[in-house]
Amino acid sequence: MRGRRFIYLGLCASVGAALWISGGCSAVSPSPPAPGADGGGGATRATTAETGAGGSPASTSSGDDFGKGGAPVDEFDEPDKDGDGFTVEEGDCNDADTNVNPGAIEVAITEPDDAGVVPEPADEDCDGEIDNVLPTCDRNIAPADFDAIHGAHAVDLCAKASPGDRKWGVLSAEYVRGDGSPAEPTPAVGVLDSFGPNVHAQGGTRMLVLSTGRARIAHWPGACNTSSCTNYGPGEAPPGFPQDNPDCPPSSTINDDIGLELVIRTPTNATGYEFAFKFYTFEYPEFICYHFNDQFLALATPAPPGSLNGNLSFDSLGKPVSVNIGFFDVCEGCDLGPDELEGTGFGLWDDAGATRWLRTQAPVTGGEELKLRFMIFDTGDDALDSTALVDGFKWVANGGTVAVGTAPVEDPR
Numbered sequence: 001m002r003g004r005r006f007i008y009l010g011l012c013a014s015v016g017a018a019l020w021i022s023g024g025c026s027a028v029s030p031s032p033p034a035p036g037a038d039g040g041g042g043a044t045r046a047t048t049a050e051t052g053a054g055g056s057p058a059s060t061s062s063g064d065d066f067g068k069g070g071a072p073v074d075e076f077d078e079p080d081k082d083g084d085g086f087t088v089e090e091g092d093c094n095d096a097d098t099n100v101n102p103g104a105i106e107v108a109i110t111e112p113d114d115a116g117v118v119p120e121p122a123d124e125d126c127d128g129e130i131d132n133v134l135p136t137c138d139r140n141i142a143p144a145d146f147d148a149i150h151g152a153h154a155v156d157l158c159a160k161a162s163p164g165d166r167k168w169g170v171l172s173a174e175y176v177r178g179d180g181s182p183a184e185p186t187p188a189v190g191v192l193d194s195f196g197p198n199v200h201a202q203g204g205t206r207m208l209v210l211s212t213g214r215a216r217i218a219h220w221p222g223a224c225n226t227s228s229c230t231n232y233g234p235g236e237a238p239p240g241f242p243q244d245n246p247d248c249p250p251s252s253t254i255n256d257d258i259g260l261e262l263v264i265r266t267p268t269n270a271t272g273y274e275f276a277f278k279f280y281t282f283e284y285p286e287f288i289c290y291h292f293n294d295q296f297l298a299l300a301t302p303a304p305p306g307s308l309n310g311n312l313s314f315d316s317l318g319k320p321v322s323v324n325i326g327f328f329d330v331c332e333g334c335d336l337g338p339d340e341l342e343g344t345g346f347g348l349w350d351d352a353g354a355t356r357w358l359r360t361q362a363p364v365t366g367g368e369e370l371k372l373r374f375m376i377f378d379t380g381d382d383a384l385d386s387t388a389l390v391d392g393f394k395w396v397a398n399g400g401t402v403a404v405g406t407a408p409v410e411d412p413r
Contacts, residue, residue, distance in 0.1 A: 104268045104269040144190065187223075266369075273361070
């Protein structure tokens with residue numbers, strides 16, 4: 001292990017307090033690849049957030065020892081000495097460091113440790129290169145694209161994995177309804193490079209857009225061009241949702257539900273992850289605290305400590321992402337004013353408002369499978385649409401403890 005390899009970034013937040021603030025807005029991306037090229041998911045570093053590599057498939061070496069029915073191992077042969085699940089024969093290039101193996105993500109540390117020394121770069125994923133950064137993968141995706149793996153690319157999850165390998169990356173991607181059934185293609189999904197002239201992608205060149213109406217810019221082909229459009233009609237919410245808000249109890253019925261569901265094998269050296277999102281709705285200001293306020297969810301399975309029925313995104317009072325969330329401050333007379341509504345359609349055909357860019361973080365167990373679903377739905381009726389932007393997914397792989405929390409992005413792009 002090289003020096004004090006991992007440092008605590010201060011990303012932790014106590015549940016319900018959302019004390020942490022994102023240290024940056026986006027990945028600094030190299031030149032984009034040709035269409036179809038793959039990158040890797042981002043990893044949070046000491047001062048930068050860049051794209052990492054996915055690792056390499058394992059060999060068939062068993063590494064059996066006493067107690068597993070195998071023959072005695074030579075006294076000089078100690079398979080998987082660091083206990084990270086990879087032996088030297090399986091590609092572990094540093095069997096004395098649990099954070100270095102073919103299933104890890106590259107981490108570029110640029111901040112000095114407690115002794116004032118910047119650790120020497122390491123080859124965490126054992127691909128033979130040090131601190132190598134793969135390009136992002138969301139360039140040249142069409143706005144109306146309904147391929148779910150491209151939706152994963154749009155949020156900056158690029159590395160792919162398969163059941164037969166041991167790499168980290170996306171195992172599967174699907175657009176789903178609230179009950180988990182497949183969603184038919186509709187304009188409820190979009191992949192955009194901006195949302196109006198003042199709202200830009202927070203990672204790579206594009207972001208995922210999910211809407212109870214139309215995930216399009218005003219006057220584009222397929223745009224709603226009014227405050228209410230419908231796609232799927234009545235739906236069935238995931239168990240425990242719509243999320244309760246004691247001050248403004250929601251209806252139990254939902255409509256026009258749409259989500260991107262990803263199954264991801266996490267990097268072995270990851271302790272958490274984060275993503276950015278932004279929520280718009282026509283329910284502002286007339287229908288604040290009504291029973292039909294729409295919601296955006298980020299559901300994780302297994303549900304980490306501090307989540308609410310698996311939901312990761314809510315404010316310090318536990319209010320779900322809706323018109324009632326404490327971060328709702330983009331509108332006429334709000335702290336951030338109406339500029340981020342311009343050109344989006346929100347505020348054009350009726351009054352509307354939005355949150356600022358927010359960033360959610362959550363803990364994860366490295367090397368395990370994570371199911372993550374980004375979802376939006378109308379609550380109580382199918383009128384007055386809402387839209388969510390999702391982008392800038394990054395792994396937290398610098399050590400330390402990560403807690404569930406949501407806070408404003410300090411300096412968005």
